[in-house]
Amino acid sequence: MKKLNRLTFLIGSLLILAACGTSTSDPEPNNDEQTDNEQENTEVNLWDQIKESGELTVATSGTLIAASYYDEDDQLTGYDVEVVKEIANRLDLNVSFEIMGIDGMLPAIDSGRIDLAANDIEPTDSRREQFNFSEPYKYSYSTMVVRESDYSEIHSLADLEGKRAGGGATTIYSQIAEYYGAEVVTYGNAGNEAYLRDVSNGRTDVVVNDFYLSTFGVAAFPDFDIMIHPDLKFHPTEQAIVMRKGEAELTDVINEVLAEMREDGTLTELATQFYQQDASIQQEDDIEELDPEIEL
Template identity: 75%
Template structure:
């Protein structure tokens, strides 16, 4: 009798435990749904704020020849700048540029100092975990600026080991240089001339950077002992506009505008105007992928 009673009590407890677990599931589900709703409300309001203000604040460097720079009339221009101006016009917004170093741009988005950033920024997997990105407005790949007289002793990516590479502290290009053993020398928001003159006078050995930007940088200083490395094409890239994480409405609005600009030829026209090539389309030819690079 006591044995039967013990069995019944155990069964009863198991039933209670099972019922308790079933009763808790709807409560947990409701809490999760509530948290998701709150996150959506917190993280997707920037577009309406921008529209209400009638302007969008954009971080850029003003020191990147062909992408973001000051012309002879001291006007901010470049492919990236004009792409952003066109987006603003089509969305009915004034575009206010905040000039800053590349290393400050993504933190400025997080702090709310700026709404978006455009400065030849590569949309890597790790960055996508922290920010929203538009569709690419530019496709390119990486190359090196080296001394014309001696190639800076670099004939392969592996030859970067032990070299001094000029670059921004947080750029993908500096990560590539470090990946192959180079020492990165940082400059802040310096002009192209500072980076390239240091390669020429052997203060540094190399600048790893975007193909289009490097080509125009070298052409701007014909008296320097520098050139684009003729044999090295690596790390294909996609440049996009960076925005705060979760701002999907703003991302969609910018993407729709970029699609319009691509379809009506505006993106190609702007790219050819500044780069003399259509950087809005993917480059042809074989471009080396870098294995083991965590970006």
């Protein structure tokens, strides 16, 4: 019983985001030109810097079963974590994980504090304008966690109007909820128990999130008045590794390793281990597309 309680607690932690020189005969570049040159040179050299240091620095949350979490031995694991570990292993690199909330990951990449982020992150059009993404290593779709007793009075995306939705401040799921009229209640890098308890007790009405992650969260709390909405499957998604914009060489290297892992079955093996089904392949379910006017 003690071990079962320990496992439930762990599952509850789910969830729920060099300047270029000039010759003396050349005119001095203005500040904007210097900034552009510095950024370009940094981008070109990042993969070389990683090889020289022998280490990848990677942001992840550590609270997102089954993507990124701490197991019973307090070891960081999960599908995203193990995919990154395997990439580093095949590149003969060490990997150092930095634990942070989803809202801090993309700024940390942009500032150069970390090399990559791996935390079930979706490469939307707006994010692609600011960051590079690997090829997808996970495919899924969005759903809702609602109260089992009354469906939280939600039977369609339009029914989010006026509801309270638990979520991270900058996640795609919160953007979806807001677009359809929900008020988003934010939690930071909180565990899944906080999100799901609030739906159960009526403080909030719904959690919009990834199908696989939501399934694990609901299963962890059988005494809560919650369920995966049986009728709502929407917004097919891909998840990928994030890195700074312009890092073409690093992106190519990671994509080559991911392609090897897909071809030799490693992605399928890891996805099945953590999700009990192959989340590394595209879904064949009938999944509703979002309103085309929504900009994610």
